[in-house]
Amino acid sequence: MLEIVKHPSDILRRKAEPLRKPNLSARRLLDDMAEAMYAAHGVGLAANQVGVARRLVVIDVGDGLLKLINPEIVRRDEEIVEGVEGCLSIPGLQGKVPRHRRVQMRAMLPNGRVEWFDAEGLFAVAIQHEIDHLDGVLFIDRATEVWETTDEPEEDESDEDSQGEASAGGQRDTQAAETR
Numbered sequence: 001m002l003e004i005v006k007h008p009s010d011i012l013r014r015k016a017e018p019l020r021k022p023n024l025s026a027r028r029l030l031d032d033m034a035e036a037m038y039a040a041h042g043v044g045l046a047a048n049q050v051g052v053a054r055r056l057v058v059i060d061v062g063d064g065l066l067k068l069i070n071p072e073i074v075r076r077d078e079e080i081v082e083g084v085e086g087c088l089s090i091p092g093l094q095g096k097v098p099r100h101r102r103v104q105m106r107a108m109l110p111n112g113r114v115e116w117f118d119a120e121g122l123f124a125v126a127i128q129h130e131i132d133h134l135d136g137v138l139f140i141d142r143a144t145e146v147w148e149t150t151d152e153p154e155e156d157e158s159d160e161d162s163q164g165e166a167s168a169g170g171q172r173d174t175q176a177a178e179t180r
């Protein structure tokens with residue numbers, strides 16, 4: 001199983017290199033990244049996060065697994081929305097991050113075909129979060145607010161700390177976040 005690199009680490013700040021075409025090692029890496037993402041209950045993972053500075057991303061926001069090569073955003077809606085995000089490489093932190101509400105992405109699939117995606121909601125957030133990783137950018141760089149999360153497995157509803165409750169609620173919304 002691939003190990004997920006934790007912040008701070010140089011590889012998380014490197015700009016990843018594009019691939020000319022999907023070769024066998026890239027396809028294998030995408031499979032291994034998907035395995036690591038699911039094991040960590042994530043909704044997205046970029047190759048930087050497993051120590052490889054290549055433009056490879058896996059995403060599954062609940063609509064099935066996407067394995068993406070050289071993903072790029074080709075159009076951004078002007079409208080900005082703020083949501084709660086976390087990152088598998090930054091355990092214990094969440095933040096409020098402004099993102100484009102809708103984006104259009106172009107990416108190569110493992111079979112070499114180039115496909116276009118229109119994304120909004122969690123899918124749009126995941127795309128922006130993961131492509132940021134490929135450029136060495138982390139959600140904490142963009143966050144307007146960052147806070148610590150408790151790593152307790154069960155959520156304590158009786159916690160008098162309202163912040164805790166708010167982030168627990170947000171977590172359900174942005175479960176991806178926690179696991180990106």
Ligand SMILES: [Zn+2]
Pocket residue numbers: 086087088089129133180
């Ligand atoms: Zn991340």
